Amino acid sequence: MASPNTGVKEHSHGGDLPISRLDTHGSFDVAAFPVPTGREEEWRFTPLRRLRGLHDSDGAATGAVTVETQAPEGVSVETVGRDDTRLGRSFLPNDRVSALAYSAFSEATVVTVAKDTEVSEPVHVKVTGNSEGEAYGHILLRAESHSSATVVLEYAGSATYSDNVEYVVEDGARLTVISLQDWERDAVQVSHQYAKVGKDAKLTNFMITLGGDLVRISPSVRYAGRGGDAELHGLYFTGAGQHHEHRSLVDHDASNSRSRVEYKGALSGEDAHAVWIGDVIIGEGTQGTDSYEYNRNLVLTDGTRVDSVPNLEIFTGEVEGAGHASASGKLDDIHLFYLQSRGIPADEARRLVIRGYFAELINRIEIPDLRERIMDEVEEKLALHE
Amino acid sequence: MTKFEIRGLRADVLIGAEDREEILKGVDLTIDSGETHAIMGPNGSGKSTLAYAIAGHPRYEVTDGEVLLDGENVLEMSVDERARAGMFLAMQYPVEVPGVSMSNFLRSSVTAVRGEAPKLRTFSKEMQNAMKGLSIDPAFASRGVNEGFSGGEKKRHEILQLELLRPKFAILDETDSGLDVDALKVVSEGINRVKAETNVGVLLITHYSRILNHVKADHVHVFAKGRVAESGGPELADALESEGYERFVKAGA
Numbered sequence: 001m002a003s004p005n006t007g008v009k010e011h012s013h014g015g016d017l018p019i020s021r022l023d024t025h026g027s028f029d030v031a032a033f034p035v036p037t038g039r040e041e042e043w044r045f046t047p048l049r050r051l052r053g054l055h056d057s058d059g060a061a062t063g064a065v066t067v068e069t070q071a072p073e074g075v076s077v078e079t080v081g082r083d084d085t086r087l088g089r090s091f092l093p094n095d096r097v098s099a100l101a102y103s104a105f106s107e108a109t110v111v112t113v114a115k116d117t118e119v120s121e122p123v124h125v126k127v128t129g130n131s132e133g134e135a136y137g138h139i140l141l142r143a144e145s146h147s148s149a150t151v152v153l154e155y156a157g158s159a160t161y162s163d164n165v166e167y168v169v170e171d172g173a174r175l176t177v178i179s180l181q182d183w184e185r186d187a188v189q190v191s192h193q194y195a196k197v198g199k200d201a202k203l204t205n206f207m208i209t210l211g212g213d214l215v216r217i218s219p220s221v222r223y224a225g226r227g228g229d230a231e232l233h234g235l236y237f238t239g240a241g242q243h244h245e246h247r248s249l250v251d252h253d254a255s256n257s258r259s260r261v262e263y264k265g266a267l268s269g270e271d272a273h274a275v276w277i278g279d280v281i282i283g284e285g286t287q288g289t290d291s292y293e294y295n296r297n298l299v300l301t302d303g304t305r306v307d308s309v310p311n312l313e314i315f316t317g318e319v320e321g322a323g324h325a326s327a328s329g330k331l332d333d334i335h336l337f338y339l340q341s342r343g344i345p346a347d348e349a350r351r352l353v354i355r356g357y358f359a360e361l362i363n364r365i366e367i368p369d370l371r372e373r374i375m376d377e378v379e380e381k382l383a384l385h386e
Numbered sequence: 387m388t389k390f391e392i393r394g395l396r397a398d399v400l401i402g403a404e405d406r407e408e409i410l411k412g413v414d415l416t417i418d419s420g421e422t423h424a425i426m427g428p429n430g431s432g433k434s435t436l437a438y439a440i441a442g443h444p445r446y447e448v449t450d451g452e453v454l455l456d457g458e459n460v461l462e463m464s465v466d467e468r469a470r471a472g473m474f475l476a477m478q479y480p481v482e483v484p485g486v487s488m489s490n491f492l493r494s495s496v497t498a499v500r501g502e503a504p505k506l507r508t509f510s511k512e513m514q515n516a517m518k519g520l521s522i523d524p525a526f527a528s529r530g531v532n533e534g535f536s537g538g539e540k541k542r543h544e545i546l547q548l549e550l551l552r553p554k555f556a557i558l559d560e561t562d563s564g565l566d567v568d569a570l571k572v573v574s575e576g577i578n579r580v581k582a583e584t585n586v587g588v589l590l591i592t593h594y595s596r597i598l599n600h601v602k603a604d605h606v607h608v609f610a611k612g613r614v615a616e617s618g619g620p621e622l623a624d625a626l627e628s629e630g631y632e633r634f635v636k637a638g639a
């Protein structure tokens with residue numbers, strides 16, 4: 001199932017230079033990737049039996065999703081077939097599930113923000129599942145050069161769903177993508193979101209994962225020119241029995257590129273499992289890379305599990321800044337004491353502190369309704385375990 | 387008329403999972419509303435422990451004794467119930483609570499203590515006035531609770547809360563330390579306003595008689611080795627400042 005794949009070189013650091021352990025080669029050929037067994041580094045945290053076949057099926061879609069869109073003037077939204085030549089040009093699938101999804105989708109959604117166009121109203125793309133069978137999707141978000149836009153990508157309903165989302169941020173463009181995983185409790189999703197950030201372009205991504213039974217998302221960033229900037233923010237609230245896995249990969253393959261990866265989560269309830277893998281590669285021969293990533297987890301009850309793994313690989317000596325941090329802990333009882341000592345009841349004090357923990361991140365979302373909605377949903381989940 | 391009584395209070399500091407150490411070794415003290423009692427004593431003698439044990443700090447555990455507010459045992463109440471019953475502690479080291487804005491915190495607190503939510507507009511005004519009275523820049527209202535505040539700024543905000551919450555009984559733990567000369571005056575005036583308007587009983591912990599020139603104490607107690615070692619009038623503060631605590635530390639050693 002080959003696809004037009006021009007403009008993407010096989011992804012390596014060349015010749016006799018060291019090859020990154022993190023930097024997997026990609027392919028559109030499903031057969032190029034063996035079926036995962038769960039022992040592989042990339043799969044060892046994921047409970048494969050709960051994937052309902054997304055990793056080992058034959059790619060026959062037995063389920064379906066509906067895609068609704070809403071776009072302001074200046075943004076075009078199209079539904080296109082598999083043969084649309086704009087698809088699949090910005091990335092190579094980096095695992096079997098991604099390749100399988102690309103081989104199996106039947107319609108794709110293409111959002112294009114025209115060159116030099118600045119839109120302040122957000123574009124909405126809502127994917128809703130209504131059955132349990134496997135469904136596949138593909139979305140291309142393209143911000144043409146020097147354009148500026150915000151896309152809210154929302155997933156809802158019940159589904160067994162796998163998709164690839166391409167973010168193409170051309171030179172000088174600014175694209176904000178808020179991906180909201182607001183599935184019903186029984187949904188399963190594996191999503192690969194591949195960003196290509198152009199010269200002096202800026203990508204801001206918010207990955208908000210609240211719903212589902214199992215959600216595994218792999219956002220990755222490559223730079224197509226100097227001076228690109230990518231901010232990946234993540235927020236998850238993992239409740240009893242849920243598995244939320246975020247695997248970010250930032251490949252600083254161009255000079256003067258900047259990245260910030262900042263994921264904050266909370267876990268509450270028996271068998272809540274959150275996984276964060278943050279891979280950063282600073283490519284050979286690049287200069288002036290500035291990168292920082294961190295992950296924090298707030299553990300609200302017993303019986304939860306957190307796996308948090310930052311990986312940083314540097315192939316050059318000329319780094320401006322690179323660092324990482326990872327921390328997990330409980331609510332600070334001294335914070336609660338202070339609020340309670342001012343008369344605030346214990347449950348409200350907890351809410352305030354947790355709100356405060358997420359507020360800094362949520363407040364960067366520039367859509368007030370969405371900010372409130374996310375905060376309300378966080379509080380709903382919180383109330384379940386009080 | 388409110389009566390605040392501490393009777394035979396003993397308390398441990400909880401150090402680790404197994405480890406604890408007795409700090410308060412039988413404290414007795416009675417304070418009537420409208421009165422101000424100063425407590426002075428050497429570093430490490432247990433003054434803050436007394437304040438925290440009364441407030442219900444999770445790192446301390448009361449092992450014996452009673453703390454009564456108008457005959458009601460405060461120690462049987464949860465931390466927030468104590469505050470709603472009319473107790474207040476201005477802490478020596480106020481806690482930073484990131485991400486919770488000062489204005490949101492103050493409104494939640496005032497709502498809880500008064501038992502009903504104040505009207506947004508009225509409360510905003512009340513808060514701004516109180517901030518102005520303590521020379522606090524209005525911009526602090528949108529910052530996180532004590533987040534990155536300087537030592538002196540934190541202390542001013544403790545007194546801001548005192549003014550807004552109007553407790554029956556307040557413990558002020560070294561509110562004067564870390565304040566510059568002007569701030570000491572501003573903060574003392576704040577305390578005096580609350581005293582004049584509400585007849586609050588005050589237990590004022592300090593190392594310096596300087597603040598007692600601004601906030602008049604009716605009684606002064608010397609605290610040493612976990613208990614009240616001597617009590618007297620305002621003149622005791624001056625004696626302590628010139629003589630030090632040597633005689634109390636030695637006694638009964």
Ligand SMILES: Nc1ncnc2c1ncn2[C@@H]1O[C@H](COP(=O)(O)OP(=O)(O)OP(=O)(O)O)[C@@H](O)[C@H]1O
Pocket residue numbers: 399400401407409427428429430431432433434435436478
């Ligand atoms: N976590 C702890 N581990 C061991 N000792 C502790 C701990 N916390 C407090 N203490 C001890 O308890 C004693 C009383 O401390 P406290 O803070 O009450 O003193 P204080 O009289 O307020 O002193 P200062 O005038 O310096 O504020 C001190 O000796 C202190 O070291």
Ligand SMILES: [Mg+2]
Pocket residue numbers: 433434435478559560
């Ligand atoms: Mg002290």
